[in-house]
Amino acid sequence: xxxxxxxxxxxxxxxxxxxxxxxxxxxxxxxxxxxxxxxxxxxxxxxxxxxxxxxxxxxxxxxxxxxxxxxxxxxxxxxxxxxxxxxxxxxxxxxxxxxxxxxxxxxxxxxxxxxxxxxxxxxxxxxxxxxxxxxxxxxxxxxxxxxxxxxxxxxxxxxxxxxxxxxxxxxxxxxxxxxxxxxxxxxxxxxxxxxxxxxxxxxxxxxxxxxxxxxxxxxxxxxxxxxxxxxxxxxxxxxxxxxxxxxxxxxxxxxxxxxxxxxxxxxxxxxxxxxxxxxxxxxxxxxxxxxxxxxxxxxxxxxxxxxxx
Numbered sequence: 001x002x003x004x005x006x007x008x009x010x011x012x013x014x015x016x017x018x019x020x021x022x023x024x025x026x027x028x029x030x031x032x033x034x035x036x037x038x039x040x041x042x043x044x045x046x047x048x049x050x051x052x053x054x055x056x057x058x059x060x061x062x063x064x065x066x067x068x069x070x071x072x073x074x075x076x077x078x079x080x081x082x083x084x085x086x087x088x089x090x091x092x093x094x095x096x097x098x099x100x101x102x103x104x105x106x107x108x109x110x111x112x113x114x115x116x117x118x119x120x121x122x123x124x125x126x127x128x129x130x131x132x133x134x135x136x137x138x139x140x141x142x143x144x145x146x147x148x149x150x151x152x153x154x155x156x157x158x159x160x161x162x163x164x165x166x167x168x169x170x171x172x173x174x175x176x177x178x179x180x181x182x183x184x185x186x187x188x189x190x191x192x193x194x195x196x197x198x199x200x201x202x203x204x205x206x207x208x209x210x211x212x213x214x215x216x217x218x219x220x221x222x223x224x225x226x227x228x229x230x231x232x233x234x235x236x237x238x239x240x241x242x243x244x245x246x247x248x249x250x251x252x253x254x255x256x257x258x259x260x261x262x263x264x265x266x267x268x269x270x271x272x273x274x275x276x277x278x279x280x281x282x283x284x285x286x287x288x289x290x291x292x293x294x295x296x297x298x299x300x301x302x303x304x305x306x307x308x309x
């Protein structure tokens with residue numbers, strides 16, 4: 001089967017999302033299991049397994065399960081080192097537990113890697129061999145496709161673009177890494193940046209200065225909001241510039257909620273990259289928004305699981 005039916009499972013701090021997927025097409029609604037209602041891994045895993053069995057009653061041809069999780073994963077061993085915003089998930093053999101309780105081949109990977117693989121296989125990255133993928137939201141994540149394959153690194157931790165430094169004397173990151181990018185352009189950090197910029201210019205702070213609110217303001221000509229997006233593009237561009245000099249990719253794919261700003265982000269970003277890179281690095285480089293939104297993790301982990309069959 002070139003496109004087998006697979007159950008894609010996307011872990012989140014609020015809920016676990018689950019759907020039956022064939023290729024990039026969702027064959028079911030997205031089912032949600034509230035993450036915080038379960039105390040520890042075992043009861044949540046049991047709830048997931050119960051839902052899997054329930055879904056399989058209507059889709060008996062489901063042949064595998066893919067799981068994407070936020071945080072560090074030992075992909076080879078199928079073990080979660082930790083899950084971002086979910087307590088008690090240190091050193092959990094999640095892949096094997098799901099496989100044993102469902103009887104289905106199971107793939108496990110980091111959610112940003114799953115997003116990158118979804119875009120490579122079915123999304124904006126189709127046709128490219130070397131891709132840097134970025135997710136912009138609460139934090140900043142990333143995934144790498146190199147020579148047509150998902151690149152995970154020696155300890156399966158490659159692609160953490162949000163932890164790259166843009167200022168050696170800047171805000172301390174979560175691992176003592178000063179100037180980590182996500183400390184500047186995560187959702188909350190963009191709100192704080194906007195508040196400071198409105199205050200500096202003596203302009204009343206809009207009630208909605210979230211990234212979504214700033215997008216609407218900028219599209220209506222708000223000069224401070226336009227400046228905010230210009231600064232976000234500058235920070236992101238600094239990190240991407242380093243990544244491009246290092247990897248020489250043929251595509252940059254950007255997803256996540258912050259990317260919904262569209263050309264407010266992409267236009268100054270592309271301009272910054274053109275002004276900062278050598279001809280060899282930028283002439284054939286495509287910089288584009290991701291195709292998939294909230295389903296990226298499920299589509300990507302499903303594609304990885306399909307390859308187990």
